[in-house]
Amino acid sequence: MTNQQSKAKMSRIFSQKVYELLRTVPKGKVVTYGQLAKMAGNAKAARAVGMIMAKNPNAPVVPCHRVIASDGSLHGYSGEGGVSTKKKMLLSEGVVFIGDKVDLSQSVWNPSR
DNA sequence: GGCCTGACTTTAG
DNA sequence: GCTAAAGCCAGGC
Numbered sequence: 001m002t003n004q005q006s007k008a009k010m011s012r013i014f015s016q017k018v019y020e021l022l023r024t025v026p027k028g029k030v031v032t033y034g035q036l037a038k039m040a041g042n043a044k045a046a047r048a049v050g051m052i053m054a055k056n057p058n059a060p061v062v063p064c065h066r067v068i069a070s071d072g073s074l075h076g077y078s079g080e081g082g083v084s085t086k087k088k089m090l091l092s093e094g095v096v097f098i099g100d101k102v103d104l105s106q107s108v109w110n111p112s113r
Numbered sequence: 114g115g116c117c118t119g120a121c122t123t124t125a126g
Numbered sequence: 127g128c129t130a131a132a133g134c135c136a137g138g139c
Binding site: 013044045047048049 | 133135
């Protein structure tokens with residue numbers, strides 16, 4: 001899938017694309033809202049992405065806990081324990097944390113790889 | 114069809 | 127370095 005997953009996903013709505021992209025994020029890696037938004041089609045739709053995650057209709061199939069802010073800090077988590085649990089899960093997956101933030105230098109997911 | 118909300122991001126003070 | 131405000135987008139009512 002070197003290319004943009006084809007135009008098949010293009011037909012899908014923004015939220016659907018976000019779910020698909022997030023689902024492709026490997027364990028131990030995280031992605032920022034802005035990154036997801038850009039991959040979904042709109043780099044400025046980071047807010048919309050957050051709202052979609054908040055609704056999280058695909059909770060079990062979408063690792064929403066792998067989505068973090070642009071600076072690596074975690075934000076509201078609708079799950080149990082909130083961001084605390086979110087951070088814990090990421091740590092369990094191998095994500096490197098620096099204090100309360102994620103080490104973007106190592107744990108940020110790159111679609112190129 | 115229009116207004117409000119929200120898990121964001123960036124720039125300025 | 128931290129806090130505050132403005133801007134942009136999609137979804138829900």
